[in-house]
Amino acid sequence: MPAEAKVSAKVNKPAKVDARATAPGSPPLTERQEARRRRILHASAQLASRGGFDAVQMREVAESSQVALGTLYRYFPSKIHLLVATMQDQLEHMHGTLRKKPPQGERAAERVAETLMRAFRALQREPHLADAMVRALTFADRSVSPEVDQVSRQTTAIILDAMGLEHPTPEQLSAVRVIEHTWHSALITWLSGRASIAQVKIDIETVCRLIDLTAPDAHE
Template identity: 45%
Template sequence: MTAEQTESPTRSRSQHQRRKRIVQAAAALASRGGVEAMQMRTVAERAGVALGTLYRYFPSKMDLVVAVVGEELDLLEASMRRRPPGSSTGAERAVELLMRATRGLVREPELADALTRSLMLSDVKIDFHGRMTGMILRVMGEEESAGEEQKSLVRSLNSVWVMEMIDLLRGRTTAEEIQVRLELAANRLLAGF
């Protein structure tokens, strides 16, 4: 092995750790003050990296917000693997997943608001609906067998949840009311599964 080949995994690991520190710093700031608190200089200071290094990883603030959204989705997926929903039907498991995500976001309302805004207003691409649709299909046990129509129905359920989250963050509804409406929507949308 050459010296370059032995250094590469270490460098990749340290770059991964640096990127993770940056994303965690941004998430921590957003959880206290929303997107406005995620000033690039403040994120760099909190993550212990130079501002230029931050910009190499994330050319814009929205790129950083998208990375935070991705990290939150990773955490939700890890939670599902550790403790899969235990309900008996696919629709019930789908609602269980969405309610787990709701409770997680309710604990961090500023972060939830920042993430929701970024999903609605960002020009930066993130496959939020694709990832959530995939997670829902996985907990339903339908990931491999779902056709396009079924995927569209699951995506519709996810869209209902996003709109419910917006109302929750605006103080127009409660988590309990969301659960009732998600159960109704899931039972109707996913009846053919």
Template identity: 40%
Template sequence: MESVEGTPAAVGRDGLLSLLRDGELPSRDAKPSQRERYRRIVDSAMELASEGGYDAVQMRAVADRAGVALGTVYRYFPSKNHLLVMGMLIAFEGMRARLEQAEIPGDTPSERILFILQKNTTVLERDHPRYEAMVRAYMFADASASAELDAIGALMGQMFGKAIGAAELSPVQLNAVRVIGDVWMSTLVSWVAGRMSAEDVLEHLASAVRLVFRRLGG
């Protein structure tokens, strides 16, 4: 597939995850200078989010901090929501990678999934403005970020799959982890809005996980 700068040659969930893990964003045929510029734009958006949350991430401010033209930012990302969702995808991939070699404690799938949710929610709480911005972008993102949104869902499934201890999830297990992923994101929306604390999020998740996995042997 032919591509222009800012357009991944491999699109869709699997293609995007592959590009990310191989360090080849935004496309397989991108030049090193293009890859460095792309990452600098994402990093600049994340810095601005940490400093001032969602409202601080303005495309002009991102361009200025990254040292690129505003048009370059828009070639990669049609909106700030798209840009922040990519930041969220990179953050979630970092969570997944850290868990890959970790020993996950717990005697049941529920206990192990709750451990993962607790660890990841703690990470979010450490930089509340940044992750608030990411969650808001996740809420408002349009179809232009569909590949990134799908990839985030896939990453959650992979993390929960590791907790279950299954190399490949059955249809029933897959539905279960999707429900948990949806509940996690919905509670994060409440967390962002100030309606739930991190402790409230974890308490709500514990109830959801136990209910969902009760029929799957815990």
């Protein structure tokens, strides 16, 4: 198992491609490029679904997606970037799916817990994929911050959706952040076999109680 040979890596690149999907900032991709990008993400998710983080090998991703290794690296400057992008992609699906059937609970805490448990059940269907994405997310270093942040924003949006809030207070945002922390860390302990599914459920329900604390007598 080779190691993280970055040290002096992932700097000075001519004109990266990545970083679109949600931020068409740089040059808009041509159709073929968009197609390549999609093939890559698909191959990544597929390999991840098989064997998790370790099974996503850059050479294999390149081959599966019919792209040269160098090109793969032009689109995603590292394996971590690739997997985080894969997560962004999956999260979008998820958010779309969740939107359709909003949770029924009466209190916000219940709705958030139910939403997260739904997401959790979805992840359980592809535990290897979950492994790859979550491990990449928590292992990411500063060079991936923008992408990780994007994932975080998307997650926040999902939770706020479930809470039914438009203009959260700073207090409520803190609670949401703590919920996200718990969500990620609980997933990790489940993925590494140190906590059962039931345990994760309890932890999620426990942390969601914080929501009740942040707007008990408030209106909305």
